[in-house]
Amino acid sequence: xxxxxxxxxxxxxxxxxxxxxxxxxxxxxxxxxxxxxxxxxxxxxxxxxxxxxxxxxxxxxxxxxxxxxxxxxxxxxxxxxxxxxxxxxxxxxxxxxxxxxxxxxxxxxxxxxxxxx
Amino acid sequence: xxxxxxxxxxxxxxxxxxxxxxxxxxxxxxxxxxxxxxxxxxxxxxxxxxxxxxxxxxxxxxxxxxxxxxxxxxxxxxxxxxxxxxxxxxxxxxxxxxxxxxxxxxxxxxxxxxxxx
DNA sequence: CTATTACATCGACATACGTGAGTGTTATTG
DNA sequence: CAATAACACTCACGTATGTCGATGTAATAG
Numbered sequence: 405x406x407x408x409x410x411x412x413x414x415x416x417x418x419x420x421x422x423x424x425x426x427x428x429x430x431x432x433x434x435x436x437x438x439x440x441x442x443x444x445x446x447x448x449x450x451x452x453x454x455x456x457x458x459x460x461x462x463x464x465x466x467x468x469x470x471x472x473x474x475x476x477x478x479x480x481x482x483x484x485x486x487x488x489x490x491x492x493x494x495x496x497x498x499x500x501x502x503x504x505x506x507x508x509x510x511x512x513x514x515x516x517x518x519x520x521x
Numbered sequence: 522x523x524x525x526x527x528x529x530x531x532x533x534x535x536x537x538x539x540x541x542x543x544x545x546x547x548x549x550x551x552x553x554x555x556x557x558x559x560x561x562x563x564x565x566x567x568x569x570x571x572x573x574x575x576x577x578x579x580x581x582x583x584x585x586x587x588x589x590x591x592x593x594x595x596x597x598x599x600x601x602x603x604x605x606x607x608x609x610x611x612x613x614x615x616x617x618x619x620x621x622x623x624x625x626x627x628x629x630x631x632x633x634x635x636x637x638x
Numbered sequence: 639c640t641a642t643t644a645c646a647t648c649g650a651c652a653t654a655c656g657t658g659a660g661t662g663t664t665a666t667t668g
Numbered sequence: 669c670a671a672t673a674a675c676a677c678t679c680a681c682g683t684a685t686g687t688c689g690a691t692g693t694a695a696t697a698g
Binding site (some may be wrong): 639640641642643644645646647648649650651652653654655656657658659660661662663664665666667668 | 669670671672673674675676677678679680681682683684685686687688689690691692693694695696697698
């Protein structure tokens with residue numbers, strides 16, 4: 405999950421010399437970084453983070469109509485946030501008649517969580 | 522780290538009735554959510570996430586001049602990203618002569634990490 | 639069929655973001 | 669002092685974001 409990278413020793417050098425050797429950044433990590441940043445970005449809004457918190461707490465699926473009164477935002481804004489979470493692959497939804505039920509996709513946060521700890 | 526919240530039972534009801542009881546959202550969680558979302562937002566860019574990855578891997582402090590060649594961005598853009606990470610309280614820096622050394626603030630990612638796992 | 643309900647989408651707006659070129663600042667070299 | 673080097677900051681630009689009101693779209697009720 406972390407990169408293999410040898411950095412040049414850190415020490416003051418005379419100006420005119422290179423302060424450090426250029427380092428090659430392995431491409432392996434880049435894909436993971438892009439994916440994890442995508443997830444982190446989706447969590448980078450207080451309302452979306454709280455949405456995920458509520459959904460995670462309930463093992464089952466949660467109806468949108470139960471989510472709306474939790475926040476001081478309009479229904480359309482909430483729907484927008486849910487779409488962001490869907491696009492990031494963090495949650496998914498099921499339609500049942502008029503209602504839409506949302507749930508956190510298992511292991512969606514696993515990669516980021518593992519990297520952070 | 523998670524909220525205390527009792528949701529109404531989920532079942533289809535006749536239209537005209539409320540689909541669910543309004544729920545009170547505890548304010549306690551809100552502060553945590555705002556703080557964690559701030560951290561997540563700062564990590565919501567691939568370059569910044571990789572920056573934190575490099576800094577975390579090196580227990581010591583890392584010179585900016587060692588970071589520049591790792592990414593295909595200008596020095597000013599890198600400096601901008603480092604400022605974002607500083608503003609989010611994830612990293613800090615020390616000046617030593619011409620060089621600036623960055624490091625991850627211990628436990629800066631702790632709260633978010635704990636919530637994610 | 640009509641009305642209503644639950645939810646998604648569209649349009650619009652102000653703000654924030656990522657980026658680079660250029661400039662400023664500070665410290666070191668000669 | 670003048671030149672240079674490392675880094676931060678300013679300005680500008682196109683794009684993305686969060687928000688709401690309004691509209692669209694299904695499904696249910698009567």
